[in-house]
Amino acid sequence: MRNFEKYVKDMSKCTNCGICSTIVLCPSPQKCIGCKACFLACPNEAIKPIVDDEPRDVIKIIVDGQEFEVPNYITVKRALELIGFRYSRYPEKGSFFSPCETGGCYACAMLIDGELKPSCHTPVKEGMIINTSTNSIPPLRIVEGFQPHPVGGVGTPYWLKRKGYYIEVACFSAGCNLRCPTCQNFHVTYNSALKPLTPSEAARILSWYRRQYGVDRMAISGGEPTLNRRWLIEFFRELKRRNPDKKARLHLDTNTTLLTPDYIDELIEAGVTDIGADLKALKLETFQLITGITDKTLAKKYLDTAWRAVKYIVDNYYPDKVFLGIGIPYNSAFYPTLDEIYEIGRRIATMDPNIQVVALDYRPEFRRMDIKRPSVEEMLRVKNVLEEAGLQTVIVQTYMGHIGPS
Numbered sequence: 001m002r003n004f005e006k007y008v009k010d011m012s013k014c015t016n017c018g019i020c021s022t023i024v025l026c027p028s029p030q031k032c033i034g035c036k037a038c039f040l041a042c043p044n045e046a047i048k049p050i051v052d053d054e055p056r057d058v059i060k061i062i063v064d065g066q067e068f069e070v071p072n073y074i075t076v077k078r079a080l081e082l083i084g085f086r087y088s089r090y091p092e093k094g095s096f097f098s099p100c101e102t103g104g105c106y107a108c109a110m111l112i113d114g115e116l117k118p119s120c121h122t123p124v125k126e127g128m129i130i131n132t133s134t135n136s137i138p139p140l141r142i143v144e145g146f147q148p149h150p151v152g153g154v155g156t157p158y159w160l161k162r163k164g165y166y167i168e169v170a171c172f173s174a175g176c177n178l179r180c181p182t183c184q185n186f187h188v189t190y191n192s193a194l195k196p197l198t199p200s201e202a203a204r205i206l207s208w209y210r211r212q213y214g215v216d217r218m219a220i221s222g223g224e225p226t227l228n229r230r231w232l233i234e235f236f237r238e239l240k241r242r243n244p245d246k247k248a249r250l251h252l253d254t255n256t257t258l259l260t261p262d263y264i265d266e267l268i269e270a271g272v273t274d275i276g277a278d279l280k281a282l283k284l285e286t287f288q289l290i291t292g293i294t295d296k297t298l299a300k301k302y303l304d305t306a307w308r309a310v311k312y313i314v315d316n317y318y319p320d321k322v323f324l325g326i327g328i329p330y331n332s333a334f335y336p337t338l339d340e341i342y343e344i345g346r347r348i349a350t351m352d353p354n355i356q357v358v359a360l361d362y363r364p365e366f367r368r369m370d371i372k373r374p375s376v377e378e379m380l381r382v383k384n385v386l387e388e389a390g391l392q393t394v395i396v397q398t399y400m401g402h403i404g405p406s
């Protein structure tokens, strides 16, 4: 018999924060289907997997017109894997892409009993009809937090910031392919409870916010916006269609781990004008520490893609067609010395020393409440090191606010 997992709560660690019952929409409260969305989202690591060896029925499902028998109380994704389909967390030919596994990004969505639903987060049921091809229907994604912003992000030119003024409107997409223990936005990242939006709905709302707040910049951040490629491209196309004026700026904030050259070309063609690229590290071990990606092969693919993406943008689009800002996280828990920060600075400076680089002071968040937020002095040392490496436009984020180029 096959082994299945279910997730249980360790009450000695649970603080009743409510994340697993409000942010995460449990798809099968009566019996765990092992989707692990609550396990990944719990800030207290109070949820753990155990073997589920209870006997379970076999049910019939229809996939792309063919009937299969699968065990009950599992996700559609697991059922498809048992049938022989493949899933991956980096886009691969012949695999379904399932980067977040928490029901937010809808990259793994399929037509399930006539509705587009994430296969990683939907339970199988007797007689279910699954159509794996979704190209003919509008994509969906959970997007939330539409709001004006006084600071913007890594990809916002620092000289635009004026105290007391909004400079950008933004929205935030649920789902991320990384598992950063210091996730600064985990309420969005792990959200599976909200109604998903089409690209057109999200673009309409963001455009409304633009007019309401009289700004020219419109941004999407996350979570990680790039997980659902079709959704994102259609979102930017629609945003551009609704904002055809020359002043409109379309800003993507990304961890850059999925931005292959063809994806970048498609984004620029869709109207993206500003990219904020978070580069988490230079060394694989540091990248794994910061992102929580334990699979070395996957982590390497993400890290290599991110650095190649930045180089590709610089070589092909920066600065005339696209404004590029690069974010680097800093906390001594991840960088015991500043040597790697210096090497990161060197590598960026060799591409173009004028690129805006923002060092972000990683504060205690999510699963790393034990770390200390870096002091202003520490962040100024990071700034000096990046400038010594040859960078001309370094900004550091501190708890006192941003400190700009010298």
Ligand code: FES
Residues within 6 Å of the ligand: 097, 098, 099, 100, 101, 102, 103, 104, 105, 106, 107, 108, 109, 118, 119, 120, 121, 175
């Ligand atoms: S991988 Fe299933 S929703 Fe993101």
